[in-house]
Amino acid sequence: MTRLIYDGTFEGLLTAVFEIYERKLNYINLQKIGVASTAMFEDVINVITDNGRASRVLNGLKKKLSANGVQRVYIAHMSEIENDENNIVGFIRHVFDAGRNIEEDYGNRFVLRISEIMVMMRREKHRMEAFIRFQKLKDETYYAVIEPDFNVLPLLIRHFRSRYADQKWMIYDIKRNYGLYYDLHDTEFISMEFSEAKSATDVKASFNGDEEVYQHLWKNYFKSVNIASRKNTKLHVRHIPKRYWKHLTEKI
């Protein structure tokens, strides 16, 4: 077993794949720096990210996969699910070792795992598109705080840009401490320094005049549409798991 330690970037992961082939490694364990713990009697390689090597691997993938298949690898890595690096590497090795495009070989555990990660990412992205609640601030920016399970913020750009083209908005991931800001022209990633963690979430002092009115109306609406005689808490919680409640206006 050889342990490879990389910097957590996509290019780093692709460089690691390059090394695996160059050194003809068989049993490997790829870990992000910081997560890795060393054991005795183990070869350890510190992978130094190399854009040239990374792009050679990427080009190889592009030859053997559809555009969609390549994107899957990228999104799987972006998910930042701990310890799934080895499944991504397993997938890439399966791609290179096979004579044809294997992206739909669901009988293979790596292909299936990548497709599971896609489902998880898509679900989380969709949940964000559903559960984001903007609050209108004094400067007319619509502001929302999120804490998604996976790193899906970059996947949200297209949806929110095409939907809210005529209003300024900001979506801030307080778990990963970065956000997305749209100023009526461009969207950009931003990062803010908050004095306390609370100040990112609690923006009541900056509310626009009618913000509380509409929050009040929405909460009322939510209560009014419920049919008490059909109460089904299990189903309710399955659709909106409790961890999302703290940012949902109607559930606060």
Added chain:
Amino acid sequence: MLKILVILIDMNVDRITEKLNILADAAKYDVSCASSGSKRKNENKGLGNASNGICHSYTEDGRCVSLLKILLTNHCIFDCAYCVSRKSNDIKRAAFTVQEVIDLTINFYRRNYIEGLFLSSGIFKDADYTMERLVQVAKKLRTENNFNGYIHLKTIPGASDELMREAGLYADRLSVNLEMPTEAGLKLLAPDKKRQDMIDPMSFLKKEIIQRTEEKKLFKKAPLFAPAGQSTQVIIGATPENDSEILQTANHYYKNFNLKRVYYSGYVPVLADKRLPGLNTAVPMVRENRLYQADWLMRFYGFKVNEIVNTEQPLLDLDIDPKLGWAIRNMHAFPVDINISDIQMILRVPGVGLLSAQKIISARKFGRLNWEQLKAIGVALNRAKYFITCKSNSFEKRDLTGTKIKQFILAESQSKYLKNQQNQLSIF
């Protein structure tokens, strides 16, 4: 001065809140909440778009909240027995102004609370007068507010073709509720409503949608016309129709009116009336769920309505799903070899869904699949194992009858429904 203004705003908020409570409460028995199937783009940097549909929240009964679903007013000249807003019911009445509906829609939409508006109404004065108001809201949203979110308008039975045409130009979806599955049921509970008044706008819209779609193919600039099509709703359990009659009706409307959806709404007893089930009757939620499953089988799984229900089998099983029901009545069609059967037959295997079926078809090109792989792909083997063979020597070799299989499956599964039923029984 400022103080007076604040008080005025507060009063206004209270008034709107009350209206919203009344008119959302009255609209909630319409179960349709779909916001999908449209393809309206955001144009000229306006507000919103409509495409795949999103449920922004869920009520405590687990239903999707996708649209601001309200009545324009709950004043109504009709006296339908099943309806809370019926003329003879002594309740608070309210009415929104057109502008109030627009403000609510836009402000909810901007905060990402909703996908759009579902606007229905009690019938005041007459059909055209009511329909005209509904159309006016949609028109203003589109033309004055550059709103491209989803709009679902209820068609008022008996409204004129001219208004229907205008409605189609601004709305994404239109729907006329059939209310009762059969004409006899309608006559009994809604003596003011005529089936023909519902069918006329439906046929008009069907023709218009077909024609406009043709136009759109020729001229890209041709305006959208009800791009999400039309749907309808039938109330279940208020009248004695059996599942076969209900599904035959649904099938008829799917086939002849190109409906996108038929919704089944389990009757919630809200009113005391000799013609209706008593006030303490439980909402037929399991039956409603089985009807939806059967509906899915018809629309996505290639089942014919007669395979699911027929004169010998007029009721859906409540304890098992309709696909399993079909399978145990048709044991001669099994076992299915997962590695060679065509997708139509794989879709008929209990425990195999649309996604798993597609994955199986893709994966088996790379090698024959075994039990473990099928499980990993997402097949529910506890049901499927009685009906399939795969790359393995172990498979169900006993010659089991359908009844026996049903017993085995029920014994293993913890049915959510069985538990529910016991709870319901113990209440009374």
